[in-house]
Amino acid sequence: MSAKIKKSSGEPDEFEASVAQELLNLEMTSPELKSSLRDLYITAAKEVECGAGSKAIILYVPFKLLKSFNKIQQRLVRELEKKFSGRHVLIVAQRTILGKSYTRSTKTQGVRPRSRTLTAVQDAILEDIVYPTEIVGKRVRCKVDGKRVLKVYLDGKDQANVEAKTDTFAAVYNKLTNKQVSFYFQ
Numbered sequence: 001m002s003a004k005i006k007k008s009s010g011e012p013d014e015f016e017a018s019v020a021q022e023l024l025n026l027e028m029t030s031p032e033l034k035s036s037l038r039d040l041y042i043t044a045a046k047e048v049e050c051g052a053g054s055k056a057i058i059l060y061v062p063f064k065l066l067k068s069f070n071k072i073q074q075r076l077v078r079e080l081e082k083k084f085s086g087r088h089v090l091i092v093a094q095r096t097i098l099g100k101s102y103t104r105s106t107k108t109q110g111v112r113p114r115s116r117t118l119t120a121v122q123d124a125i126l127e128d129i130v131y132p133t134e135i136v137g138k139r140v141r142c143k144v145d146g147k148r149v150l151k152v153y154l155d156g157k158d159q160a161n162v163e164a165k166t167d168t169f170a171a172v173y174n175k176l177t178n179k180q181v182s183f184y185f186q
Contacts, residue, residue, distance in 0.1 A: 004041050012044075019045040019059065022083050030079065036072045040065055043094050047087075050171040056088040058172060066093040070131060088168045092128045092176070095121045122177045126152065129169050133158040136186050150179055153186040 004027075005012045005020035012020065020042065027037040044060040057080070061069050069076070069091050080089045098116040114120055127135065130152075137153035154162060166183040173181045 005043070005045075006041050007043060015047060016042075016045045019057065019080075022080060026076070026079055026083075033072060033075060033079070036068070037076075040068055048172055048175050050088070050168045052167075054087070054168070056090060056168045056172055057084060058176075059089065059091045060094045061091055063093045063095060066091075066128070074132060088165055090129055090168075090172055091131070092125055095124060097121050122179065125176055126173060126181070129173055130154060130162070130183075133162050147180065150181045151184060152181055153184050156185045159185045 004023040005016055007016075023037065023040075023042070026033055028034075030037075040061070042059050042061050046058045046060070048056045048058060050056050073091055077089045077091070081087065096116055097118050098112045102112040102116075115124075134155045135152055136155050139151040139153075141149045141151055143149065154166075163185070169183060170181050173179065
């Protein structure tokens with residue numbers, strides 16, 4: 001059992017174990033990532049179809065460790081994409097959504113935190129998916145047939161690095177939130 005994956009319930013499946021093993025191998029072999037990866041672990045890993053036969057890997061990390069992962073994300077993603085033969089790797093924090101009927105215990109009073117609402121979590125997932133690029137604007141386009149498409153404007157300075165991945169971003173966001181999204185650069 002690898003120390004690089006800690007699931008709250010159940011055992012990791014074969015794919016999650018292979019991702020955890022790769023993280024462990026990176027920690028052992030890569031001198032620049034060794035100290036950064038020592039205390040980091042994932043909670044789950046998922047493989048998602050992105051259309052046109054391509055696949056993406058989503059790594060779920062604990063919310064508290066997201067900042068640490070973000071510091072090394074570019075190097076880590078580059079190494080993992082090499083290992084998993086060109087599949088795009090995305091890091092998303094494991095977040096909790098509390099329903100409208102949420103009631104607190106008798107000890108603590110108050111309403112549910114804004115960060116636990118459905119829309120806040122979905123916005124945060126979008127931020128995680130496009131990291132390290134910044135979102136500079138969002139528009140919601142309502143079509144005549146009632147469909148809604150979220151137009152997301154990304155920072156133009158990262159266009160060269162990110163442009164190839166925008167289809168993957170859209171497919172993964174659709175898979176996680178069931179919302180249509182299209183990306184543009186500004």
